[in-house]
Amino acid sequence: MTAKKFITTIKQIPVGQGGFLIGQIEDEHSRIFTYAFDCGSINREHFEQGLKMCALQKIDILFVSHLDVDHVSGIDALAAQVQIDMVVLPCLDALHLTMIACEAAGNSTLRLSTQSFLTDPFGWLVDRGVKEIIQVQRADDTLNVIPYEPDPEAQPDSIIVPVPEGGDPSRPYTIRSEMVEEAKSVRSGAGTVRTLGEHTSISVEVKGKSIPSWLLVPYVHPFPKEAIASFRRAVGKQFPHTFAGAFTGIKSLY
Template sequence: MQVKMVQHAVGQGGLFSGELRTQRTSWRWVYDCGSNQRDALRREIKITASCGDIDMLFLSHLDSDHVSGVDELLCQVRVREVVLPYLNESMVLAIMAREASSGALSGMFIEATNDLASWFGSRGVETITFLGGSDDDGGEGPILPIDLSDDGDEDGYVPEWTQPPRLMTELVADPNRVQGRSDRVAAMQQVVAGATIQLMTPKGAINWALIPYVHLPGTKLMRAFERALEDEFGTPLDKKAIMANAKDPHVRDKLRDCYDALWLDHNLVTMTLYCGPLASKRGKVSLSRYHFHDSWEQAIGGWMLTGDACWFPRGTEPVRRIISIEN
């Protein structure tokens, strides 16, 4: 088994790609695709796309920068599955409010979030998977019920969620408000918090996993935001209508005012991703900014991608459980 991981230089933002190869097959994943330095992002997207199809694209969060970057990536390469943090209509409106407050809210972001299945499906994505998360009180660690195989690395493997996905019922576009919907619609599914990706062979799991963890806002914070929405837009609150009309300057002004209820210096919903071994083993490791470089024998390490997570002590408990897996 050989694993290659690259942290792409895109400036303020992030783009990471990884590939796992055995004698029979390969599997590629990407984490994040956004930056405020557009030239650097375009350059690295082109490099990433030139390496072939992407099996899974993990997005730490949705905002206008990410939607724009993902749109560019999907125009150049096929992505089979997109993994997003769990979102409901209140969370999407909170993201819109933050974008509006900073002047970054884009028409493409509004269109995408009003019909994610159609937006991603029209760009070739087959499946959107929403990962459940934990609020500010933390949560449990990863669910890893599958034993590792000592001799399965050379067989073909299949990536599998360790918990069965179920159909997604939130964020389903209102057919009365969506016009000109694409015929290609991505399937939407949800997995519970703690679900991970393990690479399965006929003999067991390969010693490599992708373990995402979603940080969700606290219930008190979201309730305060919903009260602000009710004060601005009245009751009963039609969240789908607000999302659909977010291009209206008056609606954006109201959303901007609502953001005061949950002002944050980091993203409201974000996803951390660990990619690495589950058991400590030695192997050939190389680390360099160049394509040709030496390697040395040592314990194989993983990579923790944090996105825009807020690293306060309680919220890192589940992540520390991930880190402690190896020892």
């Protein structure tokens, strides 16, 4: 029997100071799975040049590692050109969003679109055609933290994340997690958002194989408690005076 061909390609798109990576996993018959990792740059001209190299019609999953401007500022332009079905984010809260907004404003890099994204990231993404948003919880910093290393053939404690109503049941990947919250509607059902536990994996299956051919493991490293405490103290002294009312729209997402 002839072995099935299995091809993976990864391209780091040149965008200057920022991040934009595209990967594809396919078999000999058809495109199976396309993903991107971050999408942004502090240099708009460099990003636009890099975006011209992105000749895709659809991205199955966009992974956003963190929300610094140089990693998210290009999502708007990407979504205008390519259909993005799902976005995987680290679990968001008001403190994290405020930290990013303060850093961006302090560096004079907070564009209007980025400010809108930080104000309501779920609605912002759905307005740009994203159908599903997954939040992955941060690891517990009270433990000896190591990235999750799942067994692709046996995950007895994991739950298969169901495809939301209206989603594509034939999609070529399976999401598993130790904890799966109910999906919440965004923009009157135009999209959904769901929170998963820190032990989450996404397996990509190629037709004719009995085990996952590719395993993606989104992992959110914990914030050091000392750094968070220091930030709170600094904000308590400066935020009311320096940024009075600038980011009042930022809401808690827990």
